[in-house]
Amino acid sequence: xxFPATAPRLALSLFLGLAVWTSGFAKDDAARIAALKxxxxxxxxxxxxxxxxxxxxxxxxxxxxxTDKGYFGEAADLFTDEATFQxxxxxxxxxxxxxxxxxxxxxxGSLTDGPGLPFGRLNLRMQLQPxxxxxxxxxxxxxxxxEWGLLGEYKKSATWDDAIIEDDYVRQDGVWKIAARRYYLxxxxxxxxxxxxxxxxxxxxxxxxxxxxxxxxxxxSLYQPFPSVFVPPYxxxxxxxxxxxxxxxxxxxxxxxxxxxxxxxxxxxxLQLARTHSVRAIENLQAMYGYYIDKGQWKRAATxxxxxxxxxxxxxxxxxxxxxxxRALSLMGPRGLEAGQLNNYVMVQPIINIAADNRTAKxxxxxxxxxxxxxxxxxxxxxxxxxxxxxNGTWKFTKLHYYVTFWGDYDAGWAAKPIPMDPQSTTIxxxxxxxxxxxxxPKLQIVPFHYDHPVTGKPMPGEHE
Amino acid sequence: xxxxxGKYLGSLRRLALALVVASLxxxxxHAQGSADLKDLEQQLNGLGDRIQRLQDLTEVEILQHSYGYxxxxxQWHYLADLFADDATLEIGGKGVFxxxxxxxxxxxxxxxxxGPRDGLLIDHQQFQCLPTIEPDGVTAHIRxxxxxxxxxxxxxxxxxxTFVKVNGVWRFKTLHGxxxxxxxxxxxxxxxxxxxxxxxxxxxxxxxxxxVIYLTYPNYYIEPYHYPNPVTGKPMPPPSPxxxxxxxxxxxxRISTTRAGET
Numbered sequence: 001x002x003f004p005a006t007a008p009r010l011a012l013s014l015f016l017g018l019a020v021w022t023s024g025f026a027k028d029d030a031a032r033i034a035a036l037k038x039x040x041x042x043x044x045x046x047x048x049x050x051x052x053x054x055x056x057x058x059x060x061x062x063x064x065x066x067t068d069k070g071y072f073g074e075a076a077d078l079f080t081d082e083a084t085f086q087x088x089x090x091x092x093x094x095x096x097x098x099x100x101x102x103x104x105x106x107x108x109g110s111l112t113d114g115p116g117l118p119f120g121r122l123n124l125r126m127q128l129q130p131x132x133x134x135x136x137x138x139x140x141x142x143x144x145x146x147e148w149g150l151l152g153e154y155k156k157s158a159t160w161d162d163a164i165i166e167d168d169y170v171r172q173d174g175v176w177k178i179a180a181r182r183y184y185l186x187x188x189x190x191x192x193x194x195x196x197x198x199x200x201x202x203x204x205x206x207x208x209x210x211x212x213x214x215x216x217x218x219x220x221s222l223y224q225p226f227p228s229v230f231v232p233p234y235x236x237x238x239x240x241x242x243x244x245x246x247x248x249x250x251x252x253x254x255x256x257x258x259x260x261x262x263x264x265x266x267x268x269x270x271l272q273l274a275r276t277h278s279v280r281a282i283e284n285l286q287a288m289y290g291y292y293i294d295k296g297q298w299k300r301a302a303t304x305x306x307x308x309x310x311x312x313x314x315x316x317x318x319x320x321x322x323x324x325x326x327r328a329l330s331l332m333g334p335r336g337l338e339a340g341q342l343n344n345y346v347m348v349q350p351i352i353n354i355a356a357d358n359r360t361a362k363x364x365x366x367x368x369x370x371x372x373x374x375x376x377x378x379x380x381x382x383x384x385x386x387x388x389x390x391x392n393g394t395w396k397f398t399k400l401h402y403y404v405t406f407w408g409d410y411d412a413g414w415a416a417k418p419i420p421m422d423p424q425s426t427t428i429x430x431x432x433x434x435x436x437x438x439x440x441x442p443k444l445q446i447v448p449f450h451y452d453h454p455v456t457g458k459p460m461p462g463e464h465e
Numbered sequence: 466x467x468x469x470x471g472k473y474l475g476s477l478r479r480l481a482l483a484l485v486v487a488s489l490x491x492x493x494x495h496a497q498g499s500a501d502l503k504d505l506e507q508q509l510n511g512l513g514d515r516i517q518r519l520q521d522l523t524e525v526e527i528l529q530h531s532y533g534y535x536x537x538x539x540q541w542h543y544l545a546d547l548f549a550d551d552a553t554l555e556i557g558g559k560g561v562f563x564x565x566x567x568x569x570x571x572x573x574x575x576x577x578x579x580g581p582r583d584g585l586l587i588d589h590q591q592f593q594c595l596p597t598i599e600p601d602g603v604t605a606h607i608r609x610x611x612x613x614x615x616x617x618x619x620x621x622x623x624x625x626x627t628f629v630k631v632n633g634v635w636r637f638k639t640l641h642g643x644x645x646x647x648x649x650x651x652x653x654x655x656x657x658x659x660x661x662x663x664x665x666x667x668x669x670x671x672x673x674x675x676x677v678i679y680l681t682y683p684n685y686y687i688e689p690y691h692y693p694n695p696v697t698g699k700p701m702p703p704p705s706p707x708x709x710x711x712x713x714x715x716x717x718x719r720i721s722t723t724r725a726g727e728t
Contacts, residue, residue, distance in 0.1 A: 065595065070709075074697075078695065109708060113705045113707035114705055116687075124646070150619075152654055154658075155655065176696075259502065262502055279523050349533060415617075444582070455546050455547055460543060463580075464580075
């Protein structure tokens with residue numbers, strides 16, 4: 001008789017117990033699972049995005065390592081079958097075989113045999129300063145690159161080259177390829193005299209290669225090379241995407257249940273991913289700054305700083321705030337530069353460290369500088385120690401500090417004729433004096449490292465015998 | 466009463482039955498939820514591996530780039546600390562140095578005392594680095610360029626290095642830096658190119674002979690890529706002698722190079 005009375009109670013307690021135990025699955029846990037699923041999908045999409053940026057960087061660098069040693073077929077294989085390659089103002093070459101021949105002819109390789117380069121041929125076209133964005137669909141992308149070339153033929157010629165590359169990419173069957181390249185040659189300058197000795201080009205200036213090897217279509221746009229100042233178009237939408245990653249995010253305390261453990265796991269992965277994404281965003285930010293500075297685009301460059309950001313160049317002193325930074329940048333020259341002025345700041349060798357919470361970052365960079373002013377060429381070199389902030393998902397400079405290693409006269413070289421740093425401006429006054437007082441080459445000093453030694457984990461204050 | 470009780474018990478029985486059925490259903494829903502969670506955890510861990518690879522790429526680049534900054538200012542202790550205890554180093558034609566202590570010796574005895582010396586620029590810029598993380602997650606490779614701006618002039622060299630991750634920290638396992646082109650400043654690489662180094666050029670002496678004998682510019686040498694073509698996936702073809710890809714020892718009479726250090 002007790003059974004019928006006990007059974008409902010047992011069943012009730014069994015039900016209630018399970019309902020409590022699985023509370024999430026019954027009601028709000030279903031929502032929690034759905035939310036977690038959505039987060040996993042978002043993490044997957046963002047991982048693919050960062051991987052795509054990385055693969056496109058790899059593609060551009062692999063191109064450089066092929067052309068510099070005469071692997072022109074392998075370089076052409078990085079393009080789609082229908083790809084286009086616009087060389088300077090020469091025109092557009094279409095398809096892999098034509099691109100292969102174009103690269104071979106410009107690189108001085110053999111049209112019948114390869115890979116390789118003949119004795120005495122130098123074709124070092126270094127591919128630097130990538131600024132990569134991937135479209136929302138994940139299947140097309142864009143990048144701007146800087147090519148810095150050392151070209152020549154032994155005992156016949158030695159030449160510097162300077163070009164901006166604008167690339168479109170597509171992903172075909174999961175593989176990223178170059179779909180269209182616009183190669184904006186700025187100059188090929190003989191080593192003797194360098195770029196500062198180049199004369200203005202009047203009218204058309206097709207390369208000698210184009211005369212023997214005519215393109216398939218005319219160039220989409222014409223321009224004059226250095227000493228004219230030409231800004232290759234920034235042919236991409238979503239500029240801001242390039243310098244964005246995940247906005248700062250504080251994960252809530254997760255429940256102590258199984259689902260909470262997974263939510264916490266997702267939090268950790270999402271943060272780790274955001275920090276790798278931020279590395280790419282800061283690479284893009286620094287590259288973007290460099291491309292703007294190259295062409296005297298002071299306002300654009302200054303907007304890359306936070307409102308209280310600071311700028312210090314050599315012994316310039318410290319300038320604070322976007323408007324003042326813009327004016328400080330204009331110490332380099334008039335807006336847009338004048339014909340004959342070269343202001344190349346190559347951004348290379350980054351060491352980017354993102355704070356554990358993805359809210360701030362620090363980075364060390366190297367910059368080589370190629371200048372021309374009033375017909376005189378100049379080399380420069382130095383190191384940046386910069387700081388950045390994640391401003392609601394967009395990375396900005398909070399501190400840019402360039403330490404000058406050397407300035408040197410082009411003709412005599414930095415060793416024979418080093419040039420001292422400019423003193424503080426007396427026309428556009430700094431907000432604060434220089435944070436570090438030093439002299440550039442022939443004096444040398446170690447620029448302080450913002451990061452601990454990557455293997456020992458110890459700070460690097462300097463070292464002794 | 467009995468009837469009512471029976472009625473009551475009857476409804477209790479129906480309730481019990483319903484609750485038992487419901488109780489059986491809840492674990493079913495729970496089983497479904499568990500399967501979802503297991504699947505989500507697997508997905509997260511899979512993504513975690515990919516995210517870790519992305520982080521690893523940055524970490525090995527930081528090692529390579531730090532190497533360049535340490536050479537700049539002759540920070541040999543910091544430089545040697547980038548290497549695993551059993552690492553090897555081979556630069557130019559000097560041969561192979563075995564172990565971290567000998568890496569330090571190569572720099573300290575061969576290149577000079579610790580710290581920058583006024584008037585002596587030795588900037589070793591690291592350009593165009595192309596890192597690869599192997600599927601094992603603890604082995605990595607990098608191809609990189611050292612673009613040298615020194616008091617003497619220019620240098621353009623390659624690296625094909627390997628890294629090993631020990632206790633979660635990447636270290637250099639092998640550094641291999643074949644020279645490509647060195648020239649003085651005055652006329653650049655027009656004809657003032659500098660010969661490769663060789664084992665007894667200056668102390669310290671190597672532990673092993675060079676792994677490859679090659680000539681620098683104006684001759685041709687290509688250091689093999691550690692990676693296949695990123696689009697075709699094909700391995701690197703050898704250079705063709707007919708294209709000048711095997712210029713070893715050719716046209717010596719045409720070369721009037723200066724020996725390193727005599728510029």
